[in-house]
Amino acid sequence: MPPDRQPHEVVRPARQGTSGGSADPMTGRLLDGRYRIGSRIARGGMASVYEATDLRLDRVVAVKVMHVGLGDDEEFAARFVREARAAARLSHPNVVAVFDQGDDDGTVFLAMELIAGHTLRDVIVKEAPMSPARALALVEPVVSALAAAHRSGIVHRDVKPENVLIADDGRVKVADFGLAKAVGTDTQHTATGGVLIGTVSYLAPELVSQGISDARADVYAVGVLLYELLTGAKPHEGESPIQVAYKHVHEDVSPPSLLEPGLPGYVDALVARATARDRGLRPADAGVLLHHVHRVAHALAEGVREDPELTQDLAPLLLHPDTGVPVVEEPVREDTGTTGPVPAGADHEPTSLLRAGVPAAASASAGPSAPRANGQDRAAAAAPAPPSRPGRRGRRWRGPLLVLLAVVIATTLGLGAWWYGWARYSTVPSVLEQGRASAVAELEDAGFDVVVGEAVYSNRVPEGRVVSADPGAGSRALTGDEVTIVLSLGVELYPVPEMAGRTLEEAEAALAEVDLELGRVREKFSESVPDDQVVRSTPVAGKELRPGAAVDLVVSKGRRPINVGDWVGEPADEAQRTLERKGLVVQRNEDVFSDSVPAGDVVSQEPGSGTLFKGDTVTLTVSKGPELVEVPGVKAQGVDAARAELESLGFVVRVENISDYLGLGFVFRTDPGAGEMVPKGSTITLYLI
Incomplete structure (x- = not known):
């Protein structure tokens, strides 16, 4: 697979069938005790990328694992860690976030944001060539990310x-x-003996020929990428990477309009500016390129077919083939009639590679390395012009005077129209994503009055930076006109309102007021919060969330009912322990005799059954057992007197004769005997003599 067709590391493609071959040893492994490695997404020259689960934060990430051997090089690993940390510092909505970096027993890895989608290569295959507006819409966030970097x-x-x-x-x-910087920090990049970092189709000439690169190398690559979006083809093709690299060094990128006629000249100029072989002619970095992209995008949005001034401004300068200094148009010299390049500073404005009014195809051949003229042409140019034939006598003076007057009037009208229709207007500079002070200073330097409008929330532009300007970048306005800038309030966040104590309906209404959603609702008994009122929320009150975020609620079902149970006939101590463990208060009444319930058992309870709530009271009546009465002494009493006394004490009396009964009718003894304590109602037997 060519280098520029390698699959990307952190984009998750659609699931496909499993191919044959041995299983990847990384799959299923746990890195750093945190990342459970899943299936491999892609494999590159230095690393493989896997879909993984972050067990600590319960999220899916992309983990890039350096190939075996690279991580063993301590110097390489140190550079890799440094650059990973530098990349992690980039916080930009158009940059894939780096979450973590680690070394698990020699396995060097990065944990990154996993993007579910596709690559720009897929878009090029399906859509290119595409309209300039569509191409710039895809390029603009790329340039914005590079500008931040x-x-x-x-x-x-x-x-x-x-x-x-x-x-x-x-x-x-x-x-x-x-x-790439981690791999090549100390590597000389040459086309012959060094290591080329980056795909050859997008390499800047100086990286190939001199082994040096800076932000302008990224600008060059963006220019090539824009060319490919506009035309569907790469600007330089070859049978081998060396041939392609050679063309980057020795051939200019041709105007896209050669392949796609009808493109505006300023679009050709933007590509030429970004892909100039002399890096000194390119934008200094992606921030400057972003300004140019905004100007071209604005012109396209306004439906401007051609804009000579914008084309002139964007196109790179034409350099003298011998001295390398900017040159100007080649006017006819009145003294000799010859033509030739005039050095910059000879009281002329420098011209551009793509001059206003010159077709892109014609101007493409006038690159910095194009020959100006051969020796024969220069000799012919240096020869004196042939003498002119003597002219006839002029017309009458009235004719020239009228012509001169007409020229003066036409020139005056033209200058007036030019002034009132164009020259007195200034171009509004791009201040998007700049801080307030920087934006105001740039607009005021351009001659405009600045009005700061009401700030708005933005999920893309950081807080305090410019979200929009009216008139927008590239617009023409009079000096002194007002330009209204709108600053970002940052990501729109709303605090979770206090939910506790609200009814479910009230809580849902309160969330709707701050553009939050009601999430999962769970019911729970509560001793302190009444039925159908919110106990708590997750996240808690005051936590700031983005619009549309869900808030989970716990809603009270009221107090938890406690089943009392029937404890009559059961041991009172056991009943008390159980009821108190449930949170009830037990009150005992132990003053009751019972002939049927043993002592210490429950005779009765209040309430007798059903449910109570925590803290309610249960009254237990506990048996003291049967009431005991002392048997009186009735020995030697007559049977009738003894019976009467015992029955008065509640005893049941039974009479029997002893074996040696004499017929006297007196009590000989009792059973139970006198003085014993027996339950009231017990049977006392009288033995008569």
Whole structure:
């Protein structure tokens, strides 16, 4: 597979059937005790990328694992870690986020954001060639991401369609910041003996020929990428990577309009500016290129077919073939009639490679390395002009005077129209994503009055930076006109309102007021919160969330009912322990005699059954057992007197004669005997003599 067709590391493609072959040893492995490695997504020259699960945060990530051997090189690993940390510092909506970096027993890895979608290469295959507006809409977030990197001192060095990811929701993300720099920090990049970092189709000439690169190398790659979007083809093709690299060094990128006629000249100029072989003619970094992209996008949005001034402004300068200094148009010299390049500074404005009014195809051959003229042409140009034939006598003076007057009037009208229709207007500069002070200073320097409008929320532009301007970048306005800028409030966040104590309906209404959604509702008994009122929320009150985020609620079902149970006839101590363990209060009444319930058991309870709530009271009546009465002494009493006394005490009396009964009728003894304590109602037997 050619280098520029490698699959990207962090984009998750659609699931496909499993091919044959041995299983990947990384699959199923747990890295750093945190990342459970799943199926492999892609494999490159230095690393393989796997879909993995972050067990600590319960999310799916992409884990890039360096190939065996590379991680063993301590110097390489140290550079890799440094650049991974630098890339992780990039916080930009169009940059694939780096979450973590680690070394698990010699396995060096990166944990990154996993993007579900496809790459820009897929878009090129399906859509290119595409309209300039569509191409710039895809390029703009790429340039914005590179601009953020360049401001942080990070050069990508491997900008290509495979490293531009497009999520299913349309977000554009640039991946692999810092990795190429980690590999090539101390490597000389030459076309012959060194290591070429980056795909050959997008390499800047100076990286091939001199082994040097800076932010302008990324600018060159973006220019090639834009060319490919506009035409569906790469600007330089060859049978081998060396041939392609040679063309980058020795051949200019041709105007896209040669393959796609009808493109505006300023689009050709933007491509020429970004892909100038002399890096001094390119934008200094992606931030400057982003400004140019915004100007071209604005012109396209306004339906401008041709804009000579914009074309002139964007096109790179034409250089003198011998001295390398900018040159100007080649006017006819009145003293000799010859033509030739005039050095810059000879009281002329420098011309551009793509001059206003010159077809892109014609201007493409006038690159910095194109020959100006051969020796025969220069000799012919240096020869004196042939003498002119003597002219006839002039007409009458009235004719020339009228012509002169007409010229003066036409010139005056033309200058007036030019002034009032164009020259007195200034171009509004692009201040998008700049801080307030920087934006105001740039607009005021351009001659405009600045009005700061009401700030708005933005999920893309950081807080305090410009979201929009009216008139927009590239518009023409009079000096002194007002330009209204709108600043970002940052990501729109709303605090979770206090939910506790509200009814479910009230809570749902309160969430709707701050653009939050009601999530999962779970019911729970509560001793302190009444039925149908919110106990708590997750996240808690005050936590700031994005619009549409869900808030889970716990709603009270009221107090938990406690089953009392029937404890009559059961041991009172056991009943008390059980009821108190349930949270009830037990009150005991132990003053009751019972002939049927043993002592210590429950005779009765209040309430007798049903349910109570925590803290309610249960009254237990506990048996003292049967009431005991002392048997009186009735020995030697007559049977009738003894019976009467015992029955008065509640005893049952039974009479029997002893074996030696004499017939006297007196009590000889009792059973139970006198003085014994027996339950009231017991039977006392009288034995008569």
